[in-house]
Each structure stands twice: as structure tokens, then as C-alpha cells.
Amino acid sequence: MSEEKSLNFIEEIVEADLREGKYDKIITRFPPEPNGFLHIGHASSICLNFGLTEKFKGYTNLRFDDTNPVTEETMYVDAIKKDIAWLGFRWENEHFASDYFDTLYAYAVKLIEKGLAYVDDLSAEELAKQKGTPTEPGVNSPFRDRSVAENLDLFERMKAGEFADGSHTLRAKIDMAHVNMIMRDPILYRIKHAKHHRTGDKWCVYPMYDFAHGQSDAIEHVTHSVCTLEFVPHRDLYNWLIEKLEIYPSKQYEFARRNVNFTVTSKRKLLQLVNEKFVSGWDDPRMPTISGLRRRGFTPSSIRNFCERIGIAKRDNLIEYSLLEFFIREDLNKTSWRRMAVLDPIKMVITNYPEGKEELLRGENNPEVEGHDGEREIPFSRELWIEREDFMENPPKKFFRLGPGLMSRLKHAYIVRCDDFVKDAEGNVIEIHCTYFPESKSGEDTSGLKVKGTMHWVSVKHAKTAEVRLYDRLFTVEEPDREEGDFKDYINPESLVVIKKAYIEPDLANAQKQLAEHPDRRYQFIRKGYFCVDKDSTDEHLVFNRTATLKDTWAKLVG
Numbered sequence: 001m002s003e004e005k006s007l008n009f010i011e012e013i014v015e016a017d018l019r020e021g022k023y024d025k026i027i028t029r030f031p032p033e034p035n036g037f038l039h040i041g042h043a044s045s046i047c048l049n050f051g052l053t054e055k056f057k058g059y060t061n062l063r064f065d066d067t068n069p070v071t072e073e074t075m076y077v078d079a080i081k082k083d084i085a086w087l088g089f090r091w092e093n094e095h096f097a098s099d100y101f102d103t104l105y106a107y108a109v110k111l112i113e114k115g116l117a118y119v120d121d122l123s124a125e126e127l128a129k130q131k132g133t134p135t136e137p138g139v140n141s142p143f144r145d146r147s148v149a150e151n152l153d154l155f156e157r158m159k160a161g162e163f164a165d166g167s168h169t170l171r172a173k174i175d176m177a178h179v180n181m182i183m184r185d186p187i188l189y190r191i192k193h194a195k196h197h198r199t200g201d202k203w204c205v206y207p208m209y210d211f212a213h214g215q216s217d218a219i220e221h222v223t224h225s226v227c228t229l230e231f232v233p234h235r236d237l238y239n240w241l242i243e244k245l246e247i248y249p250s251k252q253y254e255f256a257r258r259n260v261n262f263t264v265t266s267k268r269k270l271l272q273l274v275n276e277k278f279v280s281g282w283d284d285p286r287m288p289t290i291s292g293l294r295r296r297g298f299t300p301s302s303i304r305n306f307c308e309r310i311g312i313a314k315r316d317n318l319i320e321y322s323l324l325e326f327f328i329r330e331d332l333n334k335t336s337w338r339r340m341a342v343l344d345p346i347k348m349v350i351t352n353y354p355e356g357k358e359e360l361l362r363g364e365n366n367p368e369v370e371g372h373d374g375e376r377e378i379p380f381s382r383e384l385w386i387e388r389e390d391f392m393e394n395p396p397k398k399f400f401r402l403g404p405g406l407m408s409r410l411k412h413a414y415i416v417r418c419d420d421f422v423k424d425a426e427g428n429v430i431e432i433h434c435t436y437f438p439e440s441k442s443g444e445d446t447s448g449l450k451v452k453g454t455m456h457w458v459s460v461k462h463a464k465t466a467e468v469r470l471y472d473r474l475f476t477v478e479e480p481d482r483e484e485g486d487f488k489d490y491i492n493p494e495s496l497v498v499i500k501k502a503y504i505e506p507d508l509a510n511a512q513k514q515l516a517e518h519p520d521r522r523y524q525f526i527r528k529g530y531f532c533v534d535k536d537s538t539d540e541h542l543v544f545n546r547t548a549t550l551k552d553t554w555a556k557l558v559g
Contacts, residue, residue, distance in 0.1 A: 008312040009255075010253055013224070023058075026057060028223070028226060030046055030063070030084070030091070031065045032065065033065045033067075034066055034077045035073075036267035037080070037287075037291055038079070040289075044310065044312075046089060047304055048312060052224065058223070059092035059093075061092055062084065063096065064077055064098075065212065066097055067206050067207050082291075088300050088304065098196065101203055103215075104215055107247075112151045113152070116244055117188060118143060119158070119168055120141050122169075124166060132176065134181060139176060144185070154168065158170070158205050159205050161204045165191050170189035170190075182233045188207060189208065190206060213225075214238040219247075223251065225238075225250050225251060226252075227252060228256070228257050232254050234252075259479075260318075260320075261319065261320060261479065262474065262475050263475060273287070273488070279474075285469070285534075286471055288474075295534065296547050297532030297548075298547065299328065299522075302328040309323065325548045329550070333368055333524070335520070336366065338363065338366060338367070339504070339505055339524070339525060340457060342386060346431070347431045348383070348385070348402075348431075349433050353436055357382065358381050358459075361379075361442070376507045378412055378459075381459045383460040384459055387527075391403065391429065402455070410454075411456050411526060415436070417434060417435045456526040458503045458505050463506075464503070464505075466504050466541075466542040467541065468498075468543075468544050469545050470497040471496055471547075472496075476491075511544075523544070528546075529548060531544040
């Protein structure tokens, strides 16, 4: 019997709450702001929130925190929904903070009527000056003691659009000497004359995140509101507002961010990369966005397994990107079809193979699958493309591929021996001449020859061509946003290498059709890595993205 996996600290809280009868069912929510695409950090939060209600009785809502009309777009809403569904999660209800604008406004009026909120005329700079410091109390605003009637009138006029942006705010009246600076009369509403992606021009006053979030949780009867550690200081205000408004007592819990090295996850910085054309878009395969990972060839299960492995903790931590690659390699090794592709070609001529002769050899789709997941036919002929790196004019002692007098096996085919080579006028080797041993055919070998190397190849006569994009880490340093200067100064110049004309075995020419029939189809280019078909592909021009190399090539560089 396998050991039961231990619970993380939030799961322990939920289990205790259910055991004590605090709730009949658990309700969580995932509340993204629609101002950018989701990234790998969001994936951890998605897996946690949806995972809680999969593990325990309950459900998860998807709620868009759309309280800032300046930065939010419907495009982002659609992308977020696509990403969550692709990861394999289904939300019970779809909500927007803007669904609650009327209710939230009424809550603000209630606070004014209770003497717990006031309209302030101070500018942002003046507000900052009178806020105080962690060791010094703040100073009360000169507008703090306005009457309830005056505050109600001003707040209504703010809503009516009488005032300019930044001229007035609605603040909670708490304590300007509070040890938690968040509690020093925080802003609840601000004026923004901007068109909202859902409500249009109906509103020109919008609630701050701290006011909209907890109250939206309460409206939806969220039992466990899970967020990251930077919101720990905000919990006092979360609880204060719920208490003063006398609404459903949702509870906030915090867990540590899991940052991944060699990337950035700030939406502002990701947007810079997009707008300044350092990447092709939000779904560029070098981006840490879920859409970028999907386009690169990552699978939902690899990301979910990664999130489960890194777990939930109470302290921030930097996670190795190589761990994410480990899970995609583990996944694709079991599921990807093996195919041969030559990325840097040199021609091999088998001089004793009859001219005009062709053979159809057979190769398994995936040897890791019982029954090999089927087979495909591979044409073989006298002239082949092989990788340039598989030949050396003066090979070292333990070079197990081809050089003068050396032998190696051609995958699924024969053992060959290099006899000669041809150079061009510049001294570059352009063709190698080999002898093959007919008795050495794979699966039928009676030659008695022993070789240590196996090489992939593509028949020249039957080869198809494709563009191959080799993606690598976007940055050369582990934490680019903590280095001196501009984080963009550390972009890896070799994060994308494009091979315009690679040679692929004929079956790969059907990749578009195979993808249409099997949307999860991925390939292992033998000895080269894991690849997928890119969305830029057409029937006439195939494009393959490298998802990951076969081994971690960075460990020795940064170890």
C-alpha cells in the first residue's frame, strides 16, 4: 500500500475547518486581474485553489478583478479562461468585480453613514507625506472630520463625474497611528474617467483592490481566500471591512510565491518585453506565460506536476527552471513519437549501396509504450543526410561516430564505415563516403560487428524540409530583475536560434494532419530534443519548436 501524501498547511486548515463543522462545503476563488496573460506563478495559485475544492467538498469561482479600466481588456479575459481550461480545471461560476459595482458603492455609502469613511481632497503626493513611517505615526487629513452629510454629498458628486481624476478619494477612517501602515486611513475609491471593458462609461469612480476583493469574497461566500505573502499586511483591512460592513466573514490565508529562475513574472515587465519587441508576443515560447509554455510544447500535466512538486510554503523561494523542464521531459518521454530530423546537414554517400535501390525500414513510434504505440515506414537509399557533428576529420580516441576508418550504426538501418570524404575549395567537408554491411540490418544483424555509436539520418531523395526554432532560457542570469541596471540587459542573445532548412523524415510532413487528429501530439527528434508543431506552420511550410533538450544543458553552466 502506497503512503498517503501529506497535506500542505492550507489543506490542514481546510481539513480542520471541515472536521469542526465550520463549513458545509469549501468555496475558493481564483481572482486574476485581466491586464495581462497568466504565467507560471499563476499556475501555482490555480492548482492550489482548484486543487483544494477537488480534494475537499466544494467548488472554485473564477472572478476577474476588473477595477482598473485603464489597463484591462477583454482580450486578457478570453486568454485567462483559455489557460485555466487548458490546465484542466473547471470553475463553478464566472464573476467579475464589476458585477458588484452597485453593491460595492452601497457598501461605501454604508461606511460613510457609520462615520467610518470620508472624502479627502489631498493629492497623491500630499497623502504620501502625511502617511508617516513604520516608526512614526501619520497625520490626520484636514478633511477627516467632514460631516456624514457632506461626505455623502461629495461621494455622490464623485460618482456623477463632477470632479477630475485625482482630485478626491474616499478613505476609510481607521487610525493614522496604526502599527500597520495599510490601516492608516486607506483609500477605498478613486476617480478614473476611463471606459471600462464591461460597464463602459457608467462609472467614473472605481473601488481599490483592497475594498473590492474582500467584499467580493463575502458576496460569493468564499470560505478560504488564498493569496500570496505580500497580502499579509492587507489582512487587517480585509477583516476590518468585513466586520464593519457586517457581511459574510470570508477568511484570508497566505502562501509564499514560487519564483522561477532565469525569467521574470512581473506583468509590467512582461508587457515591456512584448511592447518593445524583445519577444513576438505574450505567447512567445520563451515567455513564462501559460500560453507561451503551451506554444512551446509543454503539457497541462507537466505544469500541474511541477506545481504539485514545488508545493505550498510560508516562505518565498526561487525554483529551478530545470525542475519545470524535468517534468516536461518525463511526460514527453512517455508520450512523444520518435522521429528523425537533421538540423545541420552533411551528405553521406554509401558507395557500395546499389544506385537507384530503395528500402522501406520500420521504426517504432515510442519504445517507452508497450507495443511501441505503432510503427511508421522510413525510406532508405544510397545518399543520406547526417548531422555535421557526427563526423570528424581527426576524431579523438573515444569518438563513437564517424571519421576515417570509424564505424557507427544508422538508427533502424545498417552499420556503416567511413572510408573517405570530400572538401570544398574553402576546406570544408561537404560529403563523406561510407561502406555499409548488408548483414548488419537492425533487428536482423548477423554481421558480428560491434559498434558503440548510433546516428540518426534522413534519406536525401525522400527528405522533406522544415523550419526549426531552438528555444532556450530568455535570460542569462538567475534573477534578472534583481541585477543592476535594466533587466532587459540580461536577455540571452541565443534564446532563439532559427534553422530555416532542416531535413525531416517524410512521415513528419504529416505533422499538421496528425496534430489535427491528436491535439496533444509531440515529437522527440532522436538525439535532438522534444519538439512540437508551431502555430505558424502551413501545409507548405512546417515550423517546429523545441520544447526541451533531452538533457539539462544548463546544470554544468550554472552549477
